[in-house]
Amino acid sequence: MTDDHVVSAYVTDAELDAEASVRPRRLAEFIAQHRVRDQLDLLLKGAMGRGTPPDHILLSGPPGLGKTTLANIVASELNAGIRTTSGPAIERSGDLAAILTSLAEGDVLFIDEIHRIAKPAEELLYSAMEDFRVDVVVGKGPGATAIPLDVEPFTLVGATTRSGLLTGPMRDRFGFVAHLDFYAPADLHLLLQRSARILGVPITEDGAAEIAGRSRGTPRIANRLLRRVRDFAEVRGSGVVDQATARAALKVYDVDERGLDRLDRAVLTALVDSFRGGPVGLSTLAVAVGEQSDTVEEVCEPFLVRAGLLARTPRGRVATEAGWRHLGRTPPETVVQQPDLFSRGVDS
Known part of the structure; x- marks a missing residue:
């Protein structure tokens, strides 16, 4: 397949209706x-074979890597309904009790940013996850009464960008824990070709490779850049990316x-030009x-650390040799040498 090969733009009517869905469903x-x-395939098929809801699932990793997409895929594979909420939205245990008691048998409950759930709600969630039961407290003071309510068997899918902030008891109640890694350029290349077909965007192999290389290993960014490049191609170009x-x-x-x-370069430029490469404190740099x-x-x-352009040290932030050279500057002899983890596809 040559570089000027244009990826087919054939799409179904449903796919053309909105750009709504470049997200996979299976x-x-x-x-x-x-x-x-x-691992998820084994978990879901095993549960379906037994006729029981699968274990609760925790997905962790940086933003934009597909945690929400995987939660919806879990529901789709199980042919189950899905209820979506977020940790910050659950401020009281009563809010969570209302959601849990409204679930049908086998439903999937997706809680995004689960590490930010309020403590009283988190404690209520423990019994729901283990025993499919919640205790709702009615009244206050000595006259308060706990009313036990049964919850239909369900699967909780929790997503977090900061798994270190999860409490031990919460983390231990998930039967399957997965960490999502940044995508390699080759995987982003395939993803962009798929998205282009769904959006009806003619794209060449080298066009997809160019966008993939600038997407920070993140599908969300890749799809966003594809839409912006499409706009440019339609307004100022031939329509082909x-x-x-x-x-x-x-x-x-x-x-x-x-x-x-712009902001990434501003941070790196300030570090190199204004502070001679550092070290400099975070607040001063900001x-x-x-x-x-x-x-x-x-x-x-x-991203700057992952790309090997900036390093965190006990004394503050410093620009690495790669950071100096990226800006076209000659690094001093004492500059920090930081491996480029991003280009190697290694998770830092």
């Missing part, structure tokens, strides 16, 4: 995460060849780029 359609996918079009479009959207955006410390730490740093 495990067989889920690209990458092969180990997790095989090839390598030249992808490069021109991503330049307009401030995404460079390594996947760094002030230098006009952002909150949390934004720099949670949005920019994980």
Whole structure:
């Protein structure tokens, strides 16, 4: 297959209705995460063979890797209903009790960001997960009464971006725990071809490869960039997403060849130009780029560290040799040498 080969744009009417769904609906359609996918397949088939709900499932990993998609796939594979909520939305145990008692037998309950669930609700969830029962307290003080309510057997799928914040008792109640890794460029290439077919976007092999290489190993980012490149191709190009079009479009959207955006480059540039490569404290670096410390730490740093462009040290943040060279600067002799974990596909 040559580089100028255009991926077929044939789609069904349902797929054309909205861009709604580039998300796979079955495990067989889920690209990458092969180990997790095989383990889930065994778990679900074993449970269906026994005629019982599968064990509760915990999915952890950075944002955008497919945790919500996998939760919906679990429900689809089981031919079950799914109820979706999030940890921050469950502020009281009564909120959770209402959700649990409304579930039908075999339903899937998906709780995103489960590490942020309120403590009283978490404790109520323990008995629901183990015994399919909740105790609702009516009244206050000495006259309070606990009313036990049965819950239909269900499967809880919890998702978290920060598994270290989960309490031990919560984590131990999940029968299957999986961590999702960043995608390799080859897997993102396949994912982009699939998304292009669903969206009706003509895309070449080298066009898909160009977008995949700038997607930070994250499917959500890859699909977002594909939609932006499609806009550019339709307005300023021939409508076909090839390598030249992808490069021109991503330049307009401030995404460079390594996947760094404007804020990433601002952080790296400030570190190199204003602080001579560091070390510098997080709060000082955040002030230098006009952002909150949390934004720099949670949005920019994980990717910069993973890409080997920035390192965290006991004295503060420092730019690595690769970080200096990415900006076209000559690094000093004492610069930190950090392995490029991102390009090697190694999870840090």
